[in-house]
Amino acid sequence: MGLPLVESALQWNSGILNANRDPKNDDVEFQITRLYSRFHSLDKGENGALSREDFQRIPELAINPLGDRIINAFFPEGEDQVNFRGFMRTLAHFRPVEDNEKSKGHDASEPLNSRNNKLLFAFRLYDLDRDDKISRDELLQVLRMMVGVNISDEQLGSIADRTIQEADTNGDMSISFSEFIKVLEKVDVEQKMSIRFLH
């Protein structure tokens, strides 16, 4: 299975996950080993990278209304394959925030699982064309994905209008990232966007 590869992934990822090589971070090593095993089992073509089809083979993801948007988040602009590094990088957004306490990072850069970065991940689910703005059209498309055929166009349109009206503070009829942060300021994003490993 190539577990030595995990060792190198660990070395590389120490920077991203702010993990120090001390015994307390056996947890991190454990998690990365699990995730590598998972990556390998999803990689049916055994070419060291996942394609969109590999993700769509997961039934629970295929029936998720936003499944395609989530899959898209793993693939950088214009690319069709994601390697283990990219896979880990995207998943790192979902580490619980308290894990950062265990590993005192001395990097100046913000960890991927900060509240801000979690919100950015969610923002990008709405922002279909990656132009850092959520337009009315984009909001409508995402809403349509979530409700299917069960709500009429007019009703959906009015929902979108109302949402933009409440969020938009600078009057450009679209939602920027800072406006998005303001809308969600009371939401416990850290808890809703965290995945905990069992031991």
Next chain:
Amino acid sequence: ANCLARYWPCYVMLTGCSVTPLLVFIIVPAILGVSFGIRRIYMKTLLKIFEWATLRMERGAKERNQQLYKPCSNGIIAKEPVSLEQEIQEPRGGGGEFDMSDILYFCRRGVESIVDDEVTKRFTAEELESWNLLTRSNYNLHHISARLTVLWGLGVLIRYGFLLPLRVTLAVTGVGLLVVLTSIVGWLPNSRMKKYLSEKVNLMCYRICVRALTAIITYHDSDNKPKNGGICVANHTSPIDVLILASDGCYSMVGQAHGGLMGFIQKTLVKACPHIWFERSEVKDRHLVAKRLSDHVADKTKLPILIFPEGTCINNTSVMMFKKGSFEIDCTIYPVAIKYDPRFGNAFWNSSKFRMVTYLLHMMSSWAVVCSVWYLPPMKREEGEDAVQFANRVKSAIARKGGLVDLLWDGGLKRSKVKEVFKEEQQKLYSKVLVSRQEDPEHS
């Protein structure tokens, strides 16, 4: 060559001396249906060796300040059983139906399923906690010490040099005898004697085949064994399931008619015993299938039918959706749960990875196949229960008895995509939440 010419009587005697006790200890008990208990002693010895091997690996890893890769059977992440409605209908600040934070629920669920989902892991072999000296089931190969390597090497010699040839001989004997004897019995006119002989012949040959795999089977609750006029349903892990059940009772098998060697065996078997083989074209016609099965169970002189309603092999950690076809027929269902002990070898047939022949070779070069069979009390469809509900009830009973996870997912997802209708259900659920918020903004 000169050696061979001079000493051939010695070689013949040696072979004879070594083969005869094997025959006496294996084939005769199979014929008579008794057991010396050798296999159980073998099993206990093996377990002790495996535990020792795992301990040594752990010790070796600790010395090097590393961790062993330990598989997790219960999933690797904490998934809270919170439904869509519960999570999204928390009290929120603003009014209105839609909240931009609704997306977070779907987002997290989606990523959770990417890290660990309930379905895809059922189609690959289960990971083991202790090492059973087979390279194919070890993820900690870099932790093996010199002593363990020697042990492993010894294991390879024993398995491939002694066990495998012995088992292949037995298997060939078993199948050969089956074909020959059932043909002979098939010539007899239909009578009670023919039935009796056919049963004895089948049992004997399947028992030889069971020994060809060194299968150590424990049968529980044998008074619930399936009777004539019923259908026996069991969870499916491998083609060996048939062998395991058929060596303890007589069944009519159902399946597709193959060509070649398999087809020849099928045709021979059906002479002595009324099995149900369908042509490929007939398999699609559900009414035809149902009719033939119903006719069979209506005839109380015919043996119980053996069916695997999952329709495909699953890795024995869970039971997946039962196809409703066999539950629509009006008769008694005899559920059977089969659980393999994964410590001795992986019995699951991953048909996308290995062909049948490769799989059988793996089985015959493993240490043993250890499993438990539970015969559950018979069940009948109740008033007001439709076939799907009945199928789910039987499935739950089997899962509970065998200690397996009860899943609603279709085993067919091994090869095909999930149906769109399930996504539509999710969308409908969310729409309901939106509408209910609109109608009752204070309460949501």
